[in-house]
Ligand SMILES: Nc1ncnc2c1ncn2[C@@H]1O[C@H](COP(=O)(O)OP(=O)(O)O)[C@@H](O)[C@H]1O
């Protein structure tokens with residue numbers, strides 16, 4: 001029963017209440033569920049009036065969790081003294097009635113076990129623990145699980161995600177979130193600490209594919225979300241970064257690019273993305289997003305005007321606005337141009353470009369099916385040269401991660417993130433942030449030397 005180092009870390013990190021969010025990535029059978037249940041029992045005893053919810057990805061796994069919890073209580077007379085009931089009675093009943101999913105302690109703290117397969121709505125959780133998180137649907141997490149903590153005061157709220165990294169979903173996102181406290185170990189550590197048997201793991205290695213072994217025993221995410229993913233998961237860590245890591249000197253921003261993705265008929269969002277070329281570092285940086293819903297084209301144009309007007313950078317003189325004109329953006333483009341005729345800025349020049357992703361590629365027409373593919377291709381080349389920094393938010397990170405390119409008839413094209421792909425839907429929202437970002441890059445990456453001329457010939461330019 002000696003806890004391993006990572007099990008101690010699990011117990012301390014939950015018990016200390018120092019972290020709002022903890023993500024635990026470990027090999028299978030390493031003692032994840034066991035460790036987290038130990039933490040729950042300790043936490044419950046010392047924290048009155050809390051509602052602890054443990055969620056397992058499957059119903060049968062949920063039963064395991066309750067068994068672990070009860071086992072910890074049953075092994076310690078001291079722990080039992082905090083329970084309202086006679087533990088022996090519960091253990092006996094468990095033999096016959098295997099449905100116990102709820103415990104209440106004398107200190108009014110409750111422990112509830114739920115399964116992601118069952119009903120989750122209507123429960124509240126101050127400490128929420130999600131086991132095998134990689135196996136749980138993104139939508140279930142975002143809509144049902146996160147909601148359980150909605151009414152809990154921030155200082156009492158703790159979210160713990162535990163998993164083997166066998167899929168790229170919200171677990172990956174949360175694991176790499178800058179505010180998340182991470183715990184991880186590979187099979188070697190688990191073997192060294194007596195949790196896994198060396199020969200057993202070697203035997204598994206023979207029977208599993210390299211990818212499977214990597215996920216199940218190395219406890220590493222596969223380098224790509226899928227074989228068509230454009231960016232590698234490790235690579236993302238490097239260029240999709242929090243604001244603090246961007247080194248922005250506001251006085252250096254003299255020219256800014258704005259990308260505008262306009263909401264279509266559905267309930268998606270209109271997103272403005274702001275970026276600039278940092279000449280000192282020779283880096284292209286996306287530094288800000290704005291998101292709007294339920295605006296008509298004129299309202300979007302007005303908002304765009306206001307947003308540009310309000311930009312705080314003192315030395316800003318040139319603003320290049322790129323608007324997606326494949327759908328509703330056509331109207332915004334027209335309205336915004338009209339607005340710029342009516343109200344001019346005194347000391348800022350605004351250039352407005354329309355971008356249609358379906359147009360022919362210009363510079364890489366041999367291998368890119370259209371302008372959008374070409375733009376992504378260019379972006380990829382700059383990422384390789386380490387010249388890109390993208391401001392990280394949950395949406396931007398997920399959408400960049402889910403960018404996929406495919407080849408058809410010898411040419412590359414960008415795969416729509418909403419299309420079901422190899423049986424797996426990668427994202428449940430349209431990639432508004434990524435698209436908007438791409439239009440922003442459209443301004444920055446299309447040739448440094450004679451950009452405006454190039455635009456004039458390739459896309460048609462209006463200047464004010
Ligand atoms: N510290 C420990 N001492 C003794 N047995 C343990 C310990 N940690 C885990 N185990 C046992 O190891 C097995 C796997 O643990 P479990 O938590 O279910 O693994 P995982 O959730 O990582 O797949 C279980 O039988 C569990 O009882």
Ligand SMILES: [Mg+2]
Pocket residue numbers: 032033034131
């Ligand atoms: Mg487990």
